[in-house]
Amino acid sequence: GDDAGAGGAGTGDGGERTLTVFAAASLTTTFEELEELFEDAHPDVDVRLSFGGSSDLVAQITEGARADVLASADIANMDKLVSAGLAAGDPAEFATNMLMIAVPPGNPAGIATLADLARKDVELVLCQPEVPCGRAALEVADAAGLTFSPVSEEESVSGVLTKVEDGEADAGLVYVTDVAAAGDDLEGIDFPEAADVVNHYPIVAVEGSEHADLAQQWIDLVVGDGRQVLLDAGFGTPAS
Amino acid sequence: MSHTRHVGLPRWLFVPALLAGAFVVLPVVAMTTRIAWADFPSLVTSEAARSALLLSLKTSTASTVLCLLLGIPLASVLARSEGRWIGVLRSLVLLPLVLPPVVGGIALLSAFGRQGLLGGELEALGIRIAFTSVAVVLAQTFVSLPFLVVSLEGALRTAGERYDVVAASLGARPTTVLRRVTLPLVLPGLASGAVLAFARSLGEFGATITFAGSLEGTTRTLPLLIYNLRVTDADAAVAMSLVLVVVAVLVIGLVRPKGSL
Amino acid sequence: MSHTRHVGLPRWLFVPALLAGAFVVLPVVAMTTRIAWADFPSLVTSEAARSALLLSLKTSTASTVLCLLLGIPLASVLARSEGRWIGVLRSLVLLPLVLPPVVGGIALLSAFGRQGLLGGELEALGIRIAFTSVAVVLAQTFVSLPFLVVSLEGALRTAGERYDVVAASLGARPTTVLRRVTLPLVLPGLASGAVLAFARSLGEFGATITFAGSLEGTTRTLPLLIYNLRVTDADAAVAMSLVLVVVAVLVIGLVRPKGSL
């Protein structure tokens, strides 16, 4: 995207229009691809993406940040936006995500199952329970009847990734898409219990958007033609 | 050439000094060993990287100027006043140093956000600060101002008032004294304060993301980009960190007048 | 009582000074208006809050001591040496100020982590730093050291060497000069540097979470707890921020010798 203030072509009538999309950090790669698709289809539109933790993004919109679309990584935060009266219409679910065990390349601790994460000699890092990936990890453990004692509870997925990639920790619980994005830096290990805890990604246009039409077109892209991009990145198809 | 000899430092002092230097420098050097040099050029010249760097330089410069405009008067008042309330004011000015930047961002939102203390007044004037480049500058100023004030006040106190008194006795009014004697004499302290403020602004992350958000071209400064990249592309994050380091060292090295910090 | 009169400051100077004070103080005040006072006592006396506060105080004290041990020698060397390489070293020492703390954390991991530059050596010695309170102290020291060094070097340069020369001419060896003349003369600068370092340590977040992780009682300091709470319970986060502010102001107010910053 261009610097909004530096657009020499002018931003007035007939000039470029700007669509601002707030999206959860885990959507970074996919939404950047979708931005290109969208801009190809709408040459007069400049899409600007802002990524962050879902709760941060909701807080920013409540504090007055100008966003046209919000794509959240969980339903709880989306509900906050809805109850603040800032959602235009009902949110639509467009993707799902599941947990996966992440280990450093070579899997030095020899992790194979979810139960291995509860071993005393395994240094495990999780997200803190207050964020979606942390909550999901707790639910998975509960469902499997396990108790984890992590050496650290990170503030975000990226914290967990850093620790595992660096080999500082032996294992972490993150999303499938995170492991996919990390490429060779990480190895992922599937585990059957993951299916019990599925994360849902809703999207909605923001109330008071000056580009309601564009916002709707972006949502249409995400739930429609753009779906393949999400699937390629490891996201699951929405339940509904 | 003749030399004014310094009083030598005790030899043993160099051991902990070296240790201290190593402690700071080693991690940064270690980080560079992680860089994938093959991809480096393409990573750091990407559109996103250039726009973030440009924004960082612009906003840091603006906030440094703002720090000077606000900080010189504040430091002068603190340095030349006595009494209880000055002590309290001085403690308060240190607050942004203690506050985790994210909390600082929350505080700024509480004051200047749409729902903040001044939100109504600003809205009425048609001014919208949060989540604009202005917000970035304000966030940087908020966290950097104490650096300038502390350096400058220290320099002013150490320099003392002897020359100010002479200047006044020669008929210079307070503004002239400030401009022609007080500030020139503490130029090293002022310069080091400004460099510190600029450096702090350049590295500012927490308050910015909370108060200004992270929108490319408008509020996504280099540290925000690095944070962003860390999730998707750890290599790129490290590469951009190195860019930040190099820019900072360059600016500091070029701007700093000789002999000052 | 007779009074030594100060050369008055220009009157207009108080306008920007006041503005500067307001700019820093207003947001913090605004934040307190968001506090749910009814829940406040229970929030701030919770087990998690108390353990985080205690850990913060302990680690910040430890890192301030470490900063003094490393920083005094480094600042002395920087202040009393000349030449090109000293300028480079000085720029390098400022690095932790510029680096976003998260990047600082990555750098520390690169050096002292299990796979870091010194990881093998440390492992061989049976030393494990990451995820321990030691890591917290190191992270805090890394970000706080430049504060101490910059304040102290500025003070040393401003104080000059005249008294050191006199002391040496009276037969005092360099160590004696340092202990009995140089350092006592810059005590205000040293104290303000230590206070700055302590304050910065108390507020440290990014490097700590990256390098040390976040576990209650071991590595979860107050800023980490605040960040934690922010997601689920913004009220609690603001309440704990206030605790941090109060603690900081108290410690700064109590520790600071009179007349220093």
Add this chain to the structure above:
Amino acid sequence: MSARVEVVVAERGVDVAFDVAEGETVALLGPNGAGKSTTLAVLGGLLRPDGGHVVLDGEELTGPARWVAPHARRTALLAQDPLLFPHLSVLENVAFGPRSTGAGRRAARESAARWLAEVDAADLAERRPAQLSGGQAQRVAVARALAAEPRLLLLDEPMAALDVAVAPALRTLLRRVLAERTTVVVTHHVLDALLLADRVVVLDGGRVVEQGATADVLSRPRSAFAARFAGLNLVAGTATPDGVRRPDGLLLHGTPGDPPPVAGSPAVAVFRPSAVAVHAKPPGGSPRNALPVVVSELEPLGDLVRVRAGELAADVTIASVAELGLAPGVAVTFVVKATEVDVYARGFHDR
């Protein structure tokens, strides 16, 4: 610009009052710690006294309810330490005063160059203060104070660091410029007082112990310090019709001054060291004054030797030193003719 000065600074034990008439130069004399610099600081507005007034030309500058800022007083103060601005060149230092009081850049530089030439420092104009020797810095500081064209000039030992070649020239310069200027100058040198000051005010222990026209005070000192300053002997006691009786009963015959002291009132006897003869034993009955003393010190004084015995001094030839076997500890008699002894009442300024 006439000035009235009353200063009380309790903390330093200073309580001083005196006047300076328009165009007059007053020298403040007195031992170390007497309060001279303190008085100048109050005049210049650098110290707010516990009590008293400073009135310059009818305008109250310092008072219980009034305070004029230093820069608005136009009372340039040259302190004991030259304190040249280290970041300005010598010329810029001297031009600082004129610039500050409204002169244009060019005019200020011209007047600075003129004053620098006056103190014989024109060739130092482009130097930094750090490159000057002690005496050079002092001269530049004098030029800087003069260039500010103050209403009241305050000089604290302006000649302290000057060499013998420069001092007379600077003294001549000061003498010329001070003639038209109201000035208070602190000095430890009798020649400075003699040449520069119309009147002297002698301080001791924070009090005015004596004041008057310079020649009067130096030739007829009434305080021990002024006598010592003027190089004269002084014996204090009570007036008798014949002279002065010391507290220990010894009577010193002398010539009463004008007005003659009233018998029984405090009075002083003053005589020059060169009028004193030294005898090994008291001379037999005669109208002369004989003071039994013990030699404390000998000092060469040109071709003479100054024999000190406590507060008293006698100047004798080297031959008589040898003849009398003078040395510290030897008991001798100081003899002085009554015609050489002047007797004065201790004035009301004495305390």
Add this chain to the structure above:
Amino acid sequence: MSARVEVVVAERGVDVAFDVAEGETVALLGPNGAGKSTTLAVLGGLLRPDGGHVVLDGEELTGPARWVAPHARRTALLAQDPLLFPHLSVLENVAFGPRSTGAGRRAARESAARWLAEVDAADLAERRPAQLSGGQAQRVAVARALAAEPRLLLLDEPMAALDVAVAPALRTLLRRVLAERTTVVVTHHVLDALLLADRVVVLDGGRVVEQGATADVLSRPRSAFAARFAGLNLVAGTATPDGVRRPDGLLLHGTPGDPPPVAGSPAVAVFRPSAVAVHAKPPGGSPRNALPVVVSELEPLGDLVRVRAGELAADVTIASVAELGLAPGVAVTFVVKATEVDVYARGFHDR
């Protein structure tokens, strides 16, 4: 402790060499900027010269390949500025030297108290330096330098800020302690040189222009500065059998000194101002010396008046001033008897 000093500091135009014998006190004299403080700085190890040596008692302290740190030299330097440590009390300031050179706390305080008493500042022991007057601070600084018991004592104008009451006492003290000590002292006062120094070294423009025993140099000066310093008139020229011929051709008759200068070689004629008579017109043919001059300045000098005419001076009575109508600008003739004029060769020290 004998010392050999050779100093070249090109940047300041200083190139000086002299010796100090064991136990000797050498006074460095010279106009402002002559290089006196620079020389002391090199001796104390505060400045590394471009060339030269400092050898103290056979040990090389400064040399092309050798450098002894200031603290290891034991050459206490008392600078022109007293620089008392502001954070220590007066007593602790004085005790600093003994403490630093190994004395115990109690011993150091005792010796400090003793030296403070010597400089008459015992009652200031508990003060902070900021609470002292200029002269008090100077006295404490002297005590501090002496308490360090240096091998070579370096004093830069130790009496500059002292009052007339204290100066003689301190001079006496210095005279006593310097008698046993190897010392280099910078001074602008002839009395200090006379009383304290065994030998004087006169610097001018960074060069030694004269040196010798104090009495010799002050009574038979060969340089203009030394003559002025000693209060004498000096005329430089070429030796003739009868006296000295000035470059302008005027011949001054005089008494040749010992050894008599070789005719044709550089020589100086020296005479006291009191030996000069002032005439309105040249007196007719006679063996006397008559110098046509223009009066530049009049200075009162006790009961006499010093008449200055350029470099020359005459002391006359007030009556003759009135009689001759003396004033600056008036052309007169200075007349001095040949017997009053001493003629010396300019020594090899002259350059």
